Amino acid sequence: xxxxxxxxSRASALxxxxxxxxxxxxxxRVPITDAAGRVLAEETVAEAHVPPxxxxxxxxxxxxxxxxxxxGSTSPKKLKLIGVQHAGEHYxxxxxxxxxxxxxxxxxxxxxSDAVVMVEYTKTDGVNVEIQKPVYxxxxxxxxxxDIKKGEKVISPGEVLTPGxxxxxxxxxxxxxxxxxxxxxxxxxTGTEVRPLxxxxxxxxxxxxxxxxxxxxxxxxxxxxxxKGIVRDDEEDLxxxxxxxxxxxxxxxxxxxxxxxxxxxxxxxxxxGEMLFHGVQVxxxxxxxxxxxxxxxxxxxxGYPTSCLSNSYIFxxxxxxxxxxxxxxxxxVVTARMGSRVVSSSGREQFLTVRLKGGVAHTVFKKxxxxxxxxxxxxxxxxxxDLDVIDEGEEVQVTLLE
Amino acid sequence: xxxxxxxxSRASALxxxxxxxxxxxxxxRVPITDAAGRVLAEETVAEAHVPPxxxxxxxxxxxxxxxxxxxGSTSPKKLKLIGVQHAGEHYxxxxxxxxxxxxxxxxxxxxxSDAVVMVEYTKTDGVNVEIQKPVYxxxxxxxxxxDIKKGEKVISPGEVLTPGxxxxxxxxxxxxxxxxxxxxxxxxxTGTEVRPLxxxxxxxxxxxxxxxxxxxxxxxxxxxxxxKGIVRDDEEDLxxxxxxxxxxxxxxxxxxxxxxxxxxxxxxxxxxGEMLFHGVQVxxxxxxxxxxxxxxxxxxxxGYPTSCLSNSYIFxxxxxxxxxxxxxxxxxVVTARMGSRVVSSSGREQFLTVRLKGGVAHTVFKKxxxxxxxxxxxxxxxxxxDLDVIDEGEEVQVTLLE
Numbered sequence: 001x002x003x004x005x006x007x008x009s010r011a012s013a014l015x016x017x018x019x020x021x022x023x024x025x026x027x028x029r030v031p032i033t034d035a036a037g038r039v040l041a042e043e044t045v046a047e048a049h050v051p052p053x054x055x056x057x058x059x060x061x062x063x064x065x066x067x068x069x070x071x072g073s074t075s076p077k078k079l080k081l082i083g084v085q086h087a088g089e090h091y092x093x094x095x096x097x098x099x100x101x102x103x104x105x106x107x108x109x110x111x112x113s114d115a116v117v118m119v120e121y122t123k124t125d126g127v128n129v130e131i132q133k134p135v136y137x138x139x140x141x142x143x144x145x146x147d148i149k150k151g152e153k154v155i156s157p158g159e160v161l162t163p164g165x166x167x168x169x170x171x172x173x174x175x176x177x178x179x180x181x182x183x184x185x186x187x188x189x190t191g192t193e194v195r196p197l198x199x200x201x202x203x204x205x206x207x208x209x210x211x212x213x214x215x216x217x218x219x220x221x222x223x224x225x226x227x228k229g230i231v232r233d234d235e236e237d238l239x240x241x242x243x244x245x246x247x248x249x250x251x252x253x254x255x256x257x258x259x260x261x262x263x264x265x266x267x268x269x270x271x272x273g274e275m276l277f278h279g280v281q282v283x284x285x286x287x288x289x290x291x292x293x294x295x296x297x298x299x300x301x302x303g304y305p306t307s308c309l310s311n312s313y314i315f316x317x318x319x320x321x322x323x324x325x326x327x328x329x330x331x332x333v334v335t336a337r338m339g340s341r342v343v344s345s346s347g348r349e350q351f352l353t354v355r356l357k358g359g360v361a362h363t364v365f366k367k368x369x370x371x372x373x374x375x376x377x378x379x380x381x382x383x384x385x386d387l388d389v390i391d392e393g394e395e396v397q398v399t400l401l402e
Numbered sequence: 403x404x405x406x407x408x409x410x411s412r413a414s415a416l417x418x419x420x421x422x423x424x425x426x427x428x429x430x431r432v433p434i435t436d437a438a439g440r441v442l443a444e445e446t447v448a449e450a451h452v453p454p455x456x457x458x459x460x461x462x463x464x465x466x467x468x469x470x471x472x473x474g475s476t477s478p479k480k481l482k483l484i485g486v487q488h489a490g491e492h493y494x495x496x497x498x499x500x501x502x503x504x505x506x507x508x509x510x511x512x513x514x515s516d517a518v519v520m521v522e523y524t525k526t527d528g529v530n531v532e533i534q535k536p537v538y539x540x541x542x543x544x545x546x547x548x549d550i551k552k553g554e555k556v557i558s559p560g561e562v563l564t565p566g567x568x569x570x571x572x573x574x575x576x577x578x579x580x581x582x583x584x585x586x587x588x589x590x591x592t593g594t595e596v597r598p599l600x601x602x603x604x605x606x607x608x609x610x611x612x613x614x615x616x617x618x619x620x621x622x623x624x625x626x627x628x629x630k631g632i633v634r635d636d637e638e639d640l641x642x643x644x645x646x647x648x649x650x651x652x653x654x655x656x657x658x659x660x661x662x663x664x665x666x667x668x669x670x671x672x673x674x675g676e677m678l679f680h681g682v683q684v685x686x687x688x689x690x691x692x693x694x695x696x697x698x699x700x701x702x703x704x705g706y707p708t709s710c711l712s713n714s715y716i717f718x719x720x721x722x723x724x725x726x727x728x729x730x731x732x733x734x735v736v737t738a739r740m741g742s743r744v745v746s747s748s749g750r751e752q753f754l755t756v757r758l759k760g761g762v763a764h765t766v767f768k769k770x771x772x773x774x775x776x777x778x779x780x781x782x783x784x785x786x787x788d789l790d791v792i793d794e795g796e797e798v799q800v801t802l803l804e
Contacts, residue, residue, distance in 0.1 A: 033629070036618040050773070051608060057771055088595030090605050106595055106705060106771070108606040147772035154774070162803065163618035163714070164776035167707050170614040171773050175599045193490030193508055197577045203492050204510040206453060212572040216438040216565035227435070303508060305569050312565070332734060369459055369508075370549035371452070371573050372556070374566035401564070 007281040010349055014318060016276050017290060021297050023325040024249055026181040032169050035161045037222070038179035039325040044155040049145035050171045054109045056085075058140040061100040061122060061129050062113035068134040076123070076130035085110050100129050109141050116140035147171070158325060183223045183249035183323040187214050188241050189230045190265075191255040191303055196229060209305040209371055210254035217312040218252070222324030239268050246272070246293040249323055252316060255303030265300050269293060281385065283348040284368035285311040297323075305371040310351050310380075313401065332400045334379070336361040342390040344383045353377035354398060361398050377401055409683040412751055416720060418678050419692060423699050425727040426651055428583040434571050437563045439624070440581035441727040446557040451547035452573045456511045458487075460542040463502040463524060463531050464515035470536040478525070478532035487512050502531050511543050518542035549573070560727060585625045585651035585725040589616050590643050591632045592667075593657040593705055598631060611707040611773055612656035619714040620654070624726030641670050648674070648695040651725055654718060657705030667702050671695060683787065685750040686770035687713040699725075707773040712753050712782075715803065734802045736781070738763040744792040746785045755779035756800060763800050779803055 008016070027041040056062065063079060071077040079100040085091035087107040095101055095113035103109070103116055114137040121133035148154055148171065155165050161177070169177055189208045195201055196208055208230055215225035226248065231241040233255075245251025253265070266289065269275050273293035278300075280288045284307035289300035299316055301308040321328055336354075339362040344350045354361035356378045364376040379400040383390065390396060410418070429443040458464065465481060473479040481502040487493040489509040497503055497515035505511070505518055516539040523535035550556055550573065557567050563579070571579055591610045597603055598610055610632055617627035628650065633643040635657075647653025655667070668691065671677050675695035680702075682690045686709035691702035701718055703710040723730055738756075741764040746752045756763035758780045766778040781802040785792065792798060 032614060033617065036621060051771065052603060053606060055606075055771075057769060087593060088606050106593065106608070142769055142771050147768060147774050155777070162777070163615040163622070163711055164773065164779065164803070166618050167611045167615040167711060167773040168777045170599060170611045171609055171707070173599050173609050191489060191508065197572060197575050201454060204455060204457075204490050206508070207573055207575050209569045209572045212434060213565040213569040215435065216568050219438060220565070305573070309565055309569060330734075332732075366549060367459060367544055369453065369457075369544050371566065371569040372549050375557070375564070375570045377566065401566075 007279045007286065007348065008277040009281050010314065013277055013280050013290070013315060017297070017315060017319045018322060020276060020290075020292055021250075021319045021322045024181055024183045024323055027178050028181050029176045029178050032166055032174060032177050035177050035179060036163065036166060038161050039222070040155055040159045040161060040165075040177065041157050041180045042178040043153060043157060044169070044172070044174070046148045046150055046152045046154055046172055048172070049150045050148040051142055051144060051146065054144050055142050056103040056105060056107050056109055056116045056140060057142045058116055058118045059105050060103060060116045060118045060140065061131070062095055062103045062110050062116050063100045063131070063135070064095060064097055064113060065115040065135050065137040065139065067097055068115070068117060068131045071131045071134045073132045076132045078128050078130055081124060081127060081129050114138065114141075160326060180325050183320070184226055185218045185223045185250045185252060185320065185323075186245040186248045187211055187218070187225050187227045188245065188251070188253045189255060190233055190238065190253055191230070192233055194230050194255065210301065210303070210308045213305065213309045213374075214252050214254060214301070214312055214316070217309070217317060218320060221317055221320040222326045223249075223320045233264065235264050235268065238264055239272070242268055242272060242293055242298060245298060246296040248296065250296060250319065251293075251298040252301060253299065254301040254308045265289065269298060269300075273298075280311070280315070281348045282311070282314065283346040283350045285314070285351075286348065288315060290315070302368070304368040306353075306373040307368040309371075309374045310353075314351070332402060333397050334400065336396055336398050338381070338390045338392060338394045338396050339363065341392045342383070344388055347385060349385050350383040351380045352383060353380045356398060361396055409681045409688065409750065410679040411683050412716065415679055415682050415692070415717060419699070419717060419721050420724060422678060422692075422694055423652075423721045423724045426583055426585045426725055429580050430583050431578045431580050434568055434576060434579050437579050437581060438565065438568060440563050441624070442557055442561045442563060442567075442579065443559050443582045444580040445555060445559060446571065446574070446576070448550045448552055448554045448556055448574055450574070451552045452550040453544055453546060453548065456546050457544050458505040458507060458509050458511055458518045458542060459544045460518055460520045461507050462505060462518045462520045462542065463533070464497055464505045464512050464518050465502045465533065465537070466497060466499055466515060467517040467537050467539040467541065469499055470517070470519060470533045473533045473536045475534045478534045480530050480532055483526060483529060483531050516540065516543075562728060582727050585722070586628055587620045587625045587652045587654060587722065587725075588647040588650045589613055589620070589627050589629045590647065590653070590655045591657060592635055592640065592655055593632070594635055596632050596657065596705075612703065612705070612710045615707065615711045615776075616654050616656060616703070616714055616718070619711070619719060620722060623719055623722040624728045625651075625722045635666065637666050637670065640666055641674070644670055644674060644695055644700060647700060648698040650698065652698060652721065653695075653700040654703060655701065656703040656710045667691065671700060671702075675700075682713070682717070683750045684713070684716065685748040685752045687716070687753075688750065690717060692717070704770070706770040708755075708775040709770040711773075711776045712755075716753070734804060735799050736802065738798055738800050740783070740792045740794060740796045740798050741765065743794045744785070746790055749787060751787050752785040753782045754785060755782045758800060763798055
């Protein structure tokens with residue numbers, strides 16, 4: 001059995017992960033109805049003005065502004081109503097002095113008019129319209145190209161397609177859009193004691209948990225999990241599995257990275273590629289490793305469900321988002337009071353999972369092996385390496401799990 | 403043309419929406435691999451202990467704790483190594499006094515032993531093991547049922563399935579899980595000037611934007627958009643569309659809720675059901691309405707892309723999440739300095755979209771009709787009804803769009 005050599009600090013580990021994970025450059029074309037949250041992979045240049053014509057931005061009457069000067073509620077100006085310009089239609093007439101045309105929001109501005117008076121400031125008997133407030137030229141009119149000008153670059157590669165940006169694509173009549181492919185991340189669980197769901201357990205065996213938690217984190221961060229199931233802690237099998245993973249965009253293995261005699265992981269990674277760190281200064285989750293095989297990042301996560309999932313949030317998620325070209329998540333942090341005294345003496349940064357109730361953080365951390373340590377948590381309190389005790393009632397910062 | 407009567411405040415409108423939107427109660431069974439983010443619809447009671455046996459939580463040696471008392475790095479206790487207990491296997495031997503068995507993390511604790519000494523505090527020549535630190539009974543052992551006890555209720559209806567909770571389901575050998583169905587939300591765009599993507603535009607016509615932005619918001623909040631396309635501003639067509647929507651869980655119409663003469667929406671809703679509000683005290687997005695038809699909530703959103711999308715975040719999203727049984731989102735707010743002087747005189751609460759750059763909020767709001775007002779925004783500053791001016795450099799709270 002080989003103990004860990006030097007534990008990597010969280011910051012250094014994250015730096016190494018970032019330096020060795022490159023965004024996927026493959027692209028695909030998808031309908032914009034399937035493109036929400038995807039990362040744009042083409043320059044979007046407008047082929048036409050948006051809006052494509054001068055239009056009324058209010059319901060009301062198109063006028064010559066000069067005809068309204070001096071109008072007031074007690075001294076209205078009277079204009080003759082000569083027609084209606086419906087939205088979506090083309091009105092043939094022209095607005096001269098002394099007349100007006102009824103317009104709806106979004107309808108083109110009739111020829112000759114240079115302003116729209118809002119319906120709220122008018123009164124009509126169907127023949128004439130009383131204008132009760134003056135407008136200046138351009139009032140309540142959206143000019144052609146005011147939103148987007150023809151030739152304008154509106155969205156650029158690397159931007160994430162929000163509902164608003166999808167709206168821009170629709171305005172430009174783009175039915176499909178080129179985005180970066182979702183990275184494919186291979187997931188293996190290792191361990192002789194780990195069995196697939198549905199199997200009968202023999203004494204000493206447990207169900208595979210990590211394939212499910214890790215894939216959920218992969219999907220939630222813009223990547224596609226390719227779940228391969230359980231691989232035996234056997235040199236040949238593990239080597240084949242790592243090689244298979246290296247033909248995709250990333251590989252995540254759980255278990256098999258502790259210091260037990262069956263832990264061949266380090267040797268195989270070193271044989272096939274390069275080990276970049278083995279052992280991180282966080283608790284839970286010390287036995288986490290990261291390496292490259294044929295340029296593909298390979299994570300070895302701890303076998304313990306809570307250690308594995310905790311480090312999936314801390315280390316794997318940034319890697320997934322980088323691979324997918326997504327911006328890193330800003331952690332959401334809330335202030336709370338610690339519900340009980342907590343003692344830490346690990347010499348590692350400790351991620352203490354807590355449940356929040358009425359501003360109080362109650363620890364739900366049982367053991368690294370207990371999946372309920374994560375399942376019942378709203379977030380975690382990070383205890384620095386040099387902090388040993390948090391007293392009951394002490395103020396803490398809780399990073400929400402999301 | 404009928405002007406708005408009384409504008410509803412945002413708070414009152416949200417209350418009415420909440421009171422009249424009920425979570426969908428239909429359930430379905432899905433594989434746990436597809437269940438991330440779904441809302442649990444069954445009580446989850448553990449049929450077995452997790453872990454199902456006493457196991458070692460460390461790599462090391464299973465011992466009788468009493469044999470280690472007094473051990474130190476300069477005064478180790480020597481125990482005879484009688485075998486190896488591999489993870490996932492069953493070791494037949496028994497640990498008596500003076501002997502030990504090698505164990506790996508996760509392997510069952512051999513009969514007779516009551517503690518595990520971590521490998522880090524041992525030295526071995528393959529025949530004997532030197533113990534350099536004492537352990538007490540129970541050290542480094544996870545007891546059967548320590549994570550989850552047989553019969554324990556672990557996750558309850560209404561909880562959202564996070565990666566951690568999916569891990570709990572896997573630990574309990576649940577391959578499928580009962581969740582609430584995703585609500586079906588019908589989406590219509592109205593307006594004679596609105597054309598589907600791919601069509602040639604005649605003068606005065608524009609492309610449908612709202613179907614795309616609204617559906618993206620629907621999908622992002624746990625519901626399924628059923629996009630029906632464009633319906634004419636015609637009494638019979640609109641009536642049929644609203645009736646169709648009322649046979650689903652919710653209907654969202656955009657356009658047709660302004661005060662123009664073609665705006666039949668209010669009359670039809672009042673004829674078929676009940677109008678709950680028409681006109682909200684927010685800018686952009688005043689012409690927003692909400693009613694019930696056959697008990698189904700129907701939204702009439704403004705036709706203007708920015709008004710429609712802004713109110714999809716403000717009013718539609720809470721309704722969608724309630725329908726889906728999801729918790730409401732806590733808005734993420736950051737402090738910034740206003741990049742330029744802003745004047746508001748709308749008499750409504752104003753949602754001013756801004757882009758953040760180096761802690762400064764730059765307004766990107768053009769007009770309610772400009773989709774880029776939303777597409778280019780990182781968030782919005784809310785100007786209260788009674789606030790007229792924000793000076794350049796003044797501190798503002800920016801609610802992030804996400």
